[in-house]
Amino acid sequence: MAEARSAAAVSFAVTHDGVSVSYDQELLRDIWHGISRSYKRRFGRFKNDFVNGMFPANxxxxxxxxxxxxxxxxxxxxxxxxxxxxxxxxxxxxxxxxxxxxxxxxxxxxxxxxxxxxxxxxxxxxxxxxxxxxxxxxxxxxxxxxxxxxxxxxxxxxxxxxxxxxxxxxxLPRLPLPNLDDTVRKHLLSMKPILSSEEFGELEFLSERFRKGVGRRLQRYLRLKSWFSSNYVTDWWEEFVYMRQRSPIMINSNYYGFDTLNEHPTKNQASRAANLTYTSLQFRRMVDRQEVSPFSISPRTKVPFCTMQYERLFNTCRVPGEEVDRLLHWDDAKHVAVYCRGAWFKVIVHNGKRLLTPSELQIQYDVIYSHTHEPSEGEKHLACLTAGERADWAKIRRAHFRSGINKTSLNDIERAAFVVILDDEETHYDPKDPSKLDFWAHNLLHGKAYDRWFDKSFNMIISKNGHVGINTEHSWGDAAVMAHFTEWSLLQDIVFIGYDENGRCKGEPVENIQPELLKWDIPAPALEQIQKSLKVAQALIDDVEMALLVWTDYGKGFAKKLGVSPDAFLQMTLQYTYFKNQNKFSLTYEASMTRLFREGRTETVRSCTVQSSDFVLSMLDQKNAPKDRLELLRKACEKHQELYRDAMCGQGVDRHLFALYIIKRYLEEESPFFDKIFPPTYLLSTSQTPMNQCEADAKGLSNEVRLRLITAGGGFGPVADRGYGVSYIVAGEDCLSFHISSKRSADNTSSAEFREELKRSLTDMKKLADAIESKKK
Incomplete structure (x- = not known):
């Protein structure tokens, strides 16, 4: 359409008086603004790259x-x-x-x-x-x-x-390659709490053979790679963990994030969508102009982190392949894609000179909200192709969506800045009814399978009553960057921009641009694949169980009084809960970032340690005095903090072993050690959602406003068939939130039961401290 309009901007006609030239001034002006904006962006990018290249000089x-x-x-x-x-x-x-x-x-x-x-x-x-x-x-x-x-x-x-x-x-320095002996030793130590003495003896023997044999050869190849790459593991991690994954990414890979719990600024769905579209695009502009701070917020200082992932936050889409997916990123996008009641729309967000204001965007969202288009079956359920098997989606995409109107409409979705979903479900937070929060989590994690475009970098989901949430594709980046963006957008939306007394966007619109309905011509083979993908996705949805807990009896302030790290305290609480729920210890995954290094992604902290096991067993033994239990808790937390620091400093275990395993597969080497341990099965997979990354923007806000802005964080689906996924956020001095996921098909897990056990564990931890305090008195 754009090419056709451009061609029609100038026309020539031969008449008796000679050649007549006619042109559309408005259209030529639009073309000129588009060209001008493109070159301004290129010049700005070149200027920023030059300034960055000579930093800290000028x-x-x-x-x-x-x-x-x-x-x-x-x-x-x-x-x-x-x-x-x-x-x-x-x-x-x-x-x-x-x-x-x-x-x-x-x-x-x-x-x-x-x-x-x-x-x-x-x-x-x-x-x-x-x-x-x-x-x-x-x-x-x-x-x-x-x-x-x-x-x-x-x-x-x-x-x-x-x-x-x-x-x-x-x-930024390169991610250091750990010493092979150290990695093998740390790995062996991490397996001690979960293996019998016989199993541990066998693993000890295999570890020693690997360390002295094939491991040395693999380490030499990996060292060579580390010399000639910015990060020795990130490219392989993104390819083999994400891009080569052939199973559905819905639930299995994508994760979600929540709105604020206590603040509901408007119930007008179109207004909330317009405001948050505007604040999101403001953040995109800050990224383009490199106005986002490169520092982490630390209690001690500002430490520079890798900022690579910010570049892929917007204008990015994961495109399916039969064997391996691709991550595509476009320099610019002047529209967002919107889904509403079975129909897809293209919403223009830039008029060639400036971003449209929230009130101007609301005009388009109002039109979409009140649309009367009756979508066909294929059109309504089209997005479930992104929720099904990746190879099937790749074949159908190549056969039926790379030409004609299907190609144009698909490009409008995939090349959009991001996707906005005007959902037809209402979501609520009710402290007296946890089922409402559970439903909200389910809605954000998977929706109905066909009302989310899971391939996009993120979907912004606006519920019918104005609540908001995020569903994020995982391959382009990790939760810390997404949490920063979400926190900033919500802060701008609620505190600095706001709504009028009727809950609508502030300001008077100048532009009146209409949204474009995306059209489709879906053939029979594609319709069959849509139904097949829908069945696959529905089976996944039916199998996942979410249970959320917002704990307000105490928060990080309580952990600090005990003299331990809040994160370590919660990890020990989860170890205690898991043992009571499963009557055993299991390999535990906690995500840690490695963004202190160039192109850093994540590393694993193996939270189940000898020290944590000693603490858990002491809590279950009534003969132990509270003082002894507290001492074991502190030792376990100190060990956990040591492991967390090692992971952040590039001295973890899992990414090193993963890279060695990839080389082993390339070289087709035999390794009984890897046959025994790979891939590791984490029956308890955990992650902490970061917050307070916008402290500079929130400076000066009262405690009352901060309490209203508290969020429940986000969560993810179960990683193992017979395991739990637990995400948590330390939302304040007196608030903790937990997101628990598991599979209903497993006979040993129940998210609801784990939540009840977690409540008892949190109460036991408080009783432990109270017993110490009363003894002192």
């Missing part, structure tokens, strides 16, 4: 160095070790001679070269600085070491140079 330092070099040359000093005379005598002399012009050009070239060398030395120094990880192992409450104080001081000084989003990317 253009002023370039001018200063050129002036200093000029002054030195006038004084006849040569501090360039012969470089200055060489440029003058062998390059500039033959072109411009020895006059003032030649001397001036020589000074500029020599100054620029000197400045460039200075910048590279400076950036290498920053890279060396960021390799220091001693600050991670400083114990809270104890005096900070001199080395860490010096490191923090230098980093604080550098941060005053106002870095942009990607300023530290080139200076």
């Amino acid at each position: 253009s002023w330092t370039l001018g200063l160095v050129v002036v200093v070099v000029g002054i030195i040359s006038i004084l006849k000093y040569d501090l360039s070790f012969g470089v200055f005379p060489f440029i003058q005598d062998y390059i500039v002399h033959f072109i411009f001679g020895d006059g003032y012009i030649g001397q001036t050009i020589t000074v500029i070239l020599a100054g620029a070269l000197t400045w460039f060398i200075f910048v590279q030395i400076l950036r290498l120094s920053i890279k060396t600085l960021l390799e220091y990880k001693g600050w991670m192992y400083e114990s809270p409450g104890k005096p900070v070491s001199t080395a860490t104080k010096l490191w923090l001081g230098v980093l604080h000084f550098i941060s005053k140079a106002e870095p942009m989003l990607h300023s530290f990317q080139g200076a």
Whole structure:
């Protein structure tokens, strides 16, 4: 359509009076604005890349160095070790001679070269600085070491140079390759609580053979890869864990995020969609202009993290393949795709000069909300193709969606900035009725299978009564980036933009743009595949059980009083709960990030340790005194914190073993060790949802407003057939939220029972502290 309209902008006709030229001024103006915007974006991207490349230096330092070099040359000093005379005598002399012009050009070239060398030395120094990880192992409450104080001081000084989003990317260190002996030793130790003495003895024997034999050879190949790649594991992780996964990504891979629990700014679905579309696009613009901070929010300092994933947050889609999927990203998108009551629409968000305002976007959402289009069966259930088997979706996509109107409409969805779902379900939070929150979680995780486009980087789901949630495709990025974006968008939507007294978007619209209904021509083979995918997806939906818990008796403040990390405290609580539920210990997965390194994704913290097992067993033995139990809890938490720090510093176990396993498969090596341990089965898979990543934007908000903005975080589906998935968020001093998932088909798990057991565990942990306190009194 766009090409046809462009061709019609100028027309020629031959008449008796000669050649007549007619043109559409408005259309030509739109074309000009489109071209202008494209080149402005390219120039802005080039400028930002240049500024990032010379960070922490800037253009002023370039001018200063050129002036200093000029002054030195006038004084006849040569501090360039012969470089200055060489440029003058062998390059500039033959072109411009020895006059003032030649001397001036020589000074500029020599100054620029000197400045460039200075910048590279400076950036290498920053890279060396960021390799220091001693600050991670400083114990809270104890005096900070001199080395860490010096490191923090230098980093604080550098941060005053106002870095942009990607300023530290080139200076971030590579993910270090752990020592093989250390990895094998740590892995063996992590298996001790869950194996019998005979099984442990066998694994010990296989580990030693691997360490001395094939493991050495695999490690050499992996070391070679680590020298020539930015990150030795991320490309393989994204390919083999995500892109080569042939099973449905709905429930199995995608995860979800919640709205605020206590704040419901409007019940108008179209208004909420318009406001959040606008705030999301503002965040996209901040990413494009690199105005998002590259620092993590830390209690001690601002530490630069890898920001690669922010680039793939918008304008991104996972495209299916028969053997391997692809992740496609477009530089720009001036529309979002919207699904409402079985129909897909294209909503324009940019008029060529600026973003449309919330009130202008609401015009389009109002039209969509009140649409009377009667979708066909294939049109209504089309999106369930993204919820079915990946290979089947790839074949149908290639055969029936790569030409004609199907291709145009599919492109409008896949190339959209993101997808907005105007849902036909209402969602609620009622502290007295947990089933309502459970339903909300189910709705965000999978919906009805056909009302989410699971391939898009994220779907923004607006419920019928105005609540919002997110469903996120996992391959492009991890929860920390998604949580940052969601937290920022909700903050802008609720606190800074808001709604009028009628719950509608503020402001008067200037533009009146109408949405476009996407049209489809779905043939019989595609209809058959849609029904097949719908059955596959429905079976997955019927099998998953979600149970949520919002705990308000205490929060992170209680853990701090015990002198332990809130995250470690909750991990020990989950270990205690799981043992009571299953009467055994199992391999436990906790996600940790490795974004302190370039292109870092995640690492596994194996939370089930010898120390955690000792603590759990002490809680079940009535003979143990509360004081002894508390001491074991602190030891278990200290061990957990040690493992978490190791994981963040690139000294974890699982990613190293994963990379070695991939090389083993490439080389077709035999390894009884890997046959025994791979793939690891995590019957308890856990993750903490980060928050307070927008502290700078939320500065000055009262505690009352902050309490209203508390969220339940997000969750994910069960990872193992006979296991649990547990996501949690420390939402405040007195609020914790848990998302528990499992499969109904498993005879050993029940999310609802786990939730009840978790309540008892949290109460037991409180009683433990109360017993210590009363004894002191």
